[in-house]
Amino acid sequence: MTHTLVLDRSYGLDDLFALTLNRYPLARKKKKTIRVSDTTSLVWNPSANEATIEVPMHRDGGPSEIPDGFGFDTAFPNGVPAGEEREILEFALNAVRRLGGKVVTDTGHELAPHQFMQPSLHVIAAYELAPKDLLEIVQKIVKESELVGETEGFPYMISAPIFAHADLVVEATTLEEDIPAIEHVEWVKEGAALYTVAYRPDDPSSLVAENPEKPQIREWREAYLGCSAVARAIWDETGGFVLDYENFLVNPNELF
Template identity: 30%
Template sequence: MTASVPPTPVEESRARHRLQLPRDTAPRDVLAMVRNVRPGATEREDGTIELGDDMLLEPDHSPRGAGRWTVEAPRERELPLPEGMTDSHGYGRAFPEGMPFGLEREALDLAWSLGRRLYGAVVTDSGVRLEPHPFQVRDLTVVSPHALAPESLAQLIAPVEADAELDEAPEGVARTGYSLTIPLPEGEEISLRVGLGTRPVALSALDWAEDAAHYELVHLTADPEEDALEVPSNEVAERWQHAYQRIGRLAGLLLESVGGYIVDLEGFLVDPADLL
């Protein structure tokens, strides 16, 4: 019987988690999405993506490896998630002995986000499968060189959201932007907030984006703790999808009117065609 070889100290100091995407996912699409949030990422000749800070995203070149990637980073763990606390990514379930943090957390978050956007999953190095819900992140922002006046925006969206109302600013408070509220069923709302914002990394090459108008579309749930659900019930998932479809319709309408780009809450560009 052959004895197993214990891992070397170098192997133990590295975390390797698997990203499983649909088999027909093009590597160039993965690289493009990675560069939305890590513009300095580079591609080696073998297709490995260097993320920076000693983090890698390696494609599986085996005969059955289509769509499979391995994200590698220095292993860094902290205390476990407190008992009874939930998290939307499922890390508490996957890492009961200690949560990833630092560079490992950054790499794992990127893999989770790629799984969310590209309809995939993450399998941790401990064998736990994490399946991001496609509507876990519903907020979108239209970043545009053109700012609409409050009344103009209200008129623009009235045909598709007749119940939208401009929010009144508290008297005596300096106003740097404005907002509208759109009621949803079950006591939920979409808040459309207009003002200046931080330029997304994905738009760092555009000079006008430094002082661009940000049209933030935010889904406000009746129960804020709902956002921490890893696996929503069918009823919650339907509400998430409904809210995202409404937000997507508004984002598309804004883009047609004022131009610019759509980014999601995690900084990834969103193709308007994907919002239909």
């Protein structure tokens, strides 16, 4: 059996390919096939609005001690995917998280991460905002926001209470990692500022859930709305790029 990526009918092969390039910039589309690498492809079936995931099987041990939030332990009780298989499955799950749909594994399980799971956004900008300037931006949205500690420049952090048990945190740092979706941009190569807008509950395990209850979904959504408003306000000031927590590009004009 093979894995299948089933997309919401609102989206199709071109949308999937655009998202694929965020993670695999060298991917190529020919007719109905997206070739990710020499050994991994997504073969599109337009009548079912789904893609068959062709990848060598690589399973590693049994269930992990810490749930991953994707549901791999449930779907693969005899050994979770590893290596290239794990990588393409994680991409597929992020694709359905962003576009809607589900991933049907070769074991027959259906996985569908909620779109608001792990509410967090990144703004990549060409220049650094002074702490007082960023604080002013955030306070327009959450007036109780405050700088954490004493600082005059990068790196620094702003914290804003949004629930009794959770804060919205903005971390201003220098971009260190290579992000496939934007690594070709010259000013990013030369050095960029990274503003991470994240929801930080007292219990980090509440950030992910394979089958979230309605109260959890409502909280994720409210947290995402807060992160979205702050990220959009930062982007309005700095320009640059907005990405989700898995470093897939987000259209700033579609932020709430």
